Amino acid sequence: MHCKAADGEIFIPYARGRLCPSCYINFFERKVKRTVSKYRMIQEGDRVAVAVSGGKDSSSLMHALKKTFPNVEFTGIYINLGIGGYSDECETILTDFLKKLEVDFIVYDVRKELGISVEDFKRTYFKGRLCSPCGTIKRYLLNKIAYEEGFTKLATGHNLDDLVEVLFNAYIHGDVSQLARIKPVLPSSHEKFVVKIKPLCELTERENLLYAECSKIPYRTIACPLSARARSRRGKKVIDKIAESIPYFKHAFFKSHLKKLSRFFEPEASIHPIVECKVCGMPSSTSPCAFCKRLQLVKEVNNRGRDD
């Protein structure tokens, strides 16, 4: 399947032999294509929004999708969360990258649109764990923009390591509703929820990094300054430790979950009734929705700041 170049330096345990950069690119893109078709992620006529962050995973995703599915419409959506010295750099990198890739690009700047920034949460009770409200805001806005712009799918760059980390935590804590949601395609449970797809779900963080390097994809090199103590970073270290002892751990655990266990939790995915948020009108399990609550919280803190 690949060249016999003597300079093949890339070793992927389950690929035959060592790959040269150009063969690795082929290997990676074939795998993305196979994942998309295996889980029926993209159908004819789909308009696909790709959530881009400026990181290696989502930029690799956009690059591989665009090359593999030349007839599908892809558009990047970036949420600029106003994190000083970070968000703007990511936006600049993305603007340049997506222009060269010739795909449309939607930027939503929370400072301009909502008058807040994720940094404002430092003065709320979320102080030490800003990833939580940041995630809520990002997820909400990505879906809302994709919905309002008429996209039929929302693709994210979640890789196997991301999913295994969430899965592992969900099993440790018996978080059944989370267990019911971890899958390659999350169907829509309301017309205003866009179907979410994860075409990189079977590729590891390392494989995405290698693809970005081999394809010379520009990506941010600094980590988010607010997430240094993030739970997910510690969680990934544990996952990597396990994989050192059990090399097949990540793939086997994810596969067993999908093929053998997730069906048991499936009924739990739909037991929480969906209501309409009385503030924004978007579907949610609570009203006001988590996004509107976080927004309200930050606005109160900001106003108090101004009054002082």
Add this chain to the structure above:
Amino acid sequence: MHCKAADGEIFIPYARGRLCPSCYINFFERKVKRTVSKYRMIQEGDRVAVAVSGGKDSSSLMHALKKTFPNVEFTGIYINLGIGGYSDECETILTDFLKKLEVDFIVYDVRKELGISVEDFKRTYFKGRLCSPCGTIKRYLLNKIAYEEGFTKLATGHNLDDLVEVLFNAYIHGDVSQLARIKPVLPSSHEKFVVKIKPLCELTERENLLYAECSKIPYRTIACPLSARARSRRGKKVIDKIAESIPYFKHAFFKSHLKKLSRFFEPEASIHPIVECKVCGMPSSTSPCAFCKRLQLVKEVNNRGRDD
């Protein structure tokens, strides 16, 4: 709850303060008692067989049960598997220990009773993984003897580390029928199956070792010579690695499984119909049962050996 002795040297993360040996013994026995009552393991009138191996876990179990439930009848059952330089030593230690403890002791020697030894499996296709047929034989005989001798419960020394190791593997491989069986009390699905109880299921390997040391319980100090490469030993190392990063891992994982997840797998526990083994008449999912198949295998290999 415990003395203020300045020499408290035993630290248990979830016990208050440091414990001296005598307080540790109290702590351990209270915990065994609480576990037995929480999961309703022993009722009035029960005759309890305790599977003893000569190791620290099962001897600690027997010792703690005997002290904590003075009015219950306990009997040790030991399966001598004929492992050279190991099985007989374990039997000697146990004979002495159980005599001092004043409990009845049943020894079943597979060489005398069946004319085989677990070592014979070295010449079968089980060669490199003798723990598998050994486990089959032990489980079968312990249940059969307990049933035939009229015991109502069969207690085993499985500790939290044992259970978490099995649980972890079952989740990685999506082994649903195993997931349905990992619990403190395994009810009987057939009149010839004795109810199995695991009173040490919430105590770690380290806690059992400490109890054996503090109570001066004699136990074998050499490991089984056939299990050096056992999967479970490697598995436990992984579990300990995880626990180094997530100190509450073992307890949380087991508890979440029991309280939140196991109910989903429950229906799977009973989907395999039980048939009667046409060779031995014991209940099993196959006929001949796994025990009779292993026995037949070894006898064939032994006969062939004699013919040569």
